[in-house]
Amino acid sequence: MSNIISHKIRVAGIVNDSITDGPGIRLTLFVQGCERNCPGCHNPSSLPLNAGKLYTAQEIMDRIKKNPMLSGVTFSGGEPMLQAEALLPLARMIKDAGLDLAIYTGFTFEELLKQGDPSVMELLSNASTLIDGPFILAQRSLNLSFRGSSNQRILNLKESLAQGKSVEESNPAWIGTSVVDAQYNK
Numbered sequence: 193m194s195n196i197i198s199h200k201i202r203v204a205g206i207v208n209d210s211i212t213d214g215p216g217i218r219l220t221l222f223v224q225g226c227e228r229n230c231p232g233c234h235n236p237s238s239l240p241l242n243a244g245k246l247y248t249a250q251e252i253m254d255r256i257k258k259n260p261m262l263s264g265v266t267f268s269g270g271e272p273m274l275q276a277e278a279l280l281p282l283a284r285m286i287k288d289a290g291l292d293l294a295i296y297t298g299f300t301f302e303e304l305l306k307q308g309d310p311s312v313m314e315l316l317s318n319a320s321t322l323i324d325g326p327f328i329l330a331q332r333s334l335n336l337s338f339r340g341s342s343n344q345r346i347l348n349l350k351e352s353l354a355q356g357k358s359v360e361e362s363n364p365a366w367i368g369t370s371v372v373d374a375q376y377n378k
């Protein structure tokens with residue numbers, strides 16, 4: 193993983209009121225830059241490392257504060273872990289504001305643990321949920337809550353970090369669709 197070193201966050205786009213990137217109404221920050229090239233990538237324009245616009249953490253936080261209806265913030269991409277250092281101040285501000293933070297990544301939790309990058313680990317400690325793993329077109333499903341392919345997991349970060357292993361989220365707000373599907377498929 194080659195980290196993008198910048199004090200500013202390189203951003204592909206911001207959605208102020210997303211209902212597709214986690215429970216409730218969320219501000220979704222699509223960071224710019226990803227070194228993977230997953231066939232069927234949901235956001236190909238976010239892949240070039242040097243495109244997008246630069247924002248300070250405070251500029252994005254000001255935007256978050258403008259919407260009192262938000263229940264959380266989601267970092268998506270692009271690959272947020274490539275900009276862990278730049279995202280950290282924003283993640284801390286989001287936590288201090290009492291908002292939920294979820295992060296999408298093409299890495300697995302195990303890969304991130306093994307790499308042990310201090311900025312990445314601190315970023316994870318400021319978030320509550322990690323949706324991990326790359327998008328795999330052959331495993332694509334429209335029945336998954338908040339995920340594109342069935343290899344991707346929704347992890348409870350507090351438990352995963354405490355136990356040093358991946359612990360899947362049990363909150364129905366995150367996995368609700370899957371529970372309904374499971375009931376119908378009995």
Ligand code: SF4
Pocket residue numbers: 226227228229230232233234235236238239269270271297298326327
């Ligand atoms: S990890 Fe995500 S952003 Fe990167 S290529 Fe794969 S689907 Fe696209």
